[in-house]
Amino acid sequence: MKNVVSAVCVKCGAEYEATPNVTTCKKCGGILDIKYDYNYIKSQVSPSVMSDRRDNSMWRYKEFLPVEGTSKVPKLRVGWSPFYEEKRLAEQLGIAKLYVKDDGINPTGSLKDRASAMAVVKAEEAGRTTIACSSTGNAASSLAGNAAAAGYETFIFVPERAPKGKVAQLMMFGAHVISVKGSYEDTFRLSAEAIDRWGWYNRNAAINPYLMEGKKTVSLEIAEQLNWKMTDYVAISVGDGCTIGGVWKGFKDLYAAGFIDKLPKIISVQAEGCHPLNRAIEEGKDWYPMEENTLADSIAVGVPRNPDKALNAIRESKGLVINVSDEEILAAMRLLGRTCGVFAEPAGATGTAGVKKGIEKGMIPKDATIVSVVTGSGLKDVNNAIKAAGEPMAIEPDMDILLEAFKKGGILL
Secondary structure (H helix, E strand, O other), X not given: OOOXXXXXXXXXXXXXXXXXXXXXXXXXOOOEEEEEOHHHHHHHOOHHHHHOOOOOOHHHHHHHOOOOOOOOOOOOOOOOOOEEEOHHHHHHHOOOEEEEEEHHHOOOOEXXXXXXXXXXHHHHHOOOOEEEEEOOOHHHHHHXXXXXXXXXXXXXXXXXXXXXXXXXXXXXXXXXXXXXXXXHHHHHHHHHHHHHHHOOEEOOOOXXXXXXXXXXXXXXXXXXXXXXXXXXXXXXXXOOOHHXXXXXXXXXXXXXXXXXXXXXXXXXXXXXXXXXXXHHHHHOOOOOOOOOOOOOHHHOOOOOOOHHHHHHHHHHOOOXXXXXOHHHHHHHHHHHHHXXXXXXXXXXXXXXXXXXHHHHOOOOOOOOEEEEEEOEEHHHOHHHHHHHHOOOOOOOOOHHHHHHHHHHOOOOO
């Protein structure tokens, strides 16, 4: 990999050769970050070269990715998700310009497909045939789908509260699913022990530094879809810390390679019932565990496994932290659906909920430009979608009854 220099520990700075099996720092146990040769990248690609490419997937950014030249690209098309300028929603919120990046249209319905596609490639490079992970739901289903398409066996650990829609995906993709009676922390710990015992390829994003490199492609797409002219803010929902870390890494890579001339501020949005990372920023202290008390299961992580990169992303970008209630998340789901036609799961709408709250509280200037990333499809969690949207009218097949129902519902025709 001529574009990759090394894997660097984010805690102690120790450097290692970036091999497919590299995981955490051998000296201090810290998380690793992939370091690139930006001069080499600039010699190989430019914004104009990029615009001529017809590969509308995450692999169009191969020069920015840590993959060997002989690696097979997975056949599921991951990435190049829709990017909408939402004028009606921007006007309703009283903001200058708002864009929505809908990653819920990826093959298994979430941004996590980007990490799982990378996991499949690195598992091949490492010579493994089985991949495993723990997940609150989306990482699990994305791994199961991408691995199934590539012919890999998977073992996936989920907390028992994982929504049935996500578990159904796992079963349909043929994964070995272990539903753990406990918290996400319990689930993660058991998966780590199993991975060590049987030598499976580790798809846990907080352990495997390559998975964040897959996630960062959402930022590369945002920049290109903005014609390399960055917005002031990018809002993202936050759980384990891996996604926000990847988002920030993508923008930093582009800036270092000269593709963009400014870096956005990152808005970290967490649920009020589970916000250990945002709390650390607010209190100016180290993070500490928190209960997992939110309906947004994808970000219900009381013991985040990638806190260092997440906190660095907020601090380095001079970003914002915003906590939103479950009611505000449900309202954002309705808002996205009714103004943008975008169907988001609770965690997928959390970023937009944070944008709305940040504007209302004066944390975000009215003249700001913002991208809000929708990280997952509403079809992932239909029960909470119904809770947000409400039940349909249920009537007998009679016009008089229909008219009465319209009247009660305030529908004037």
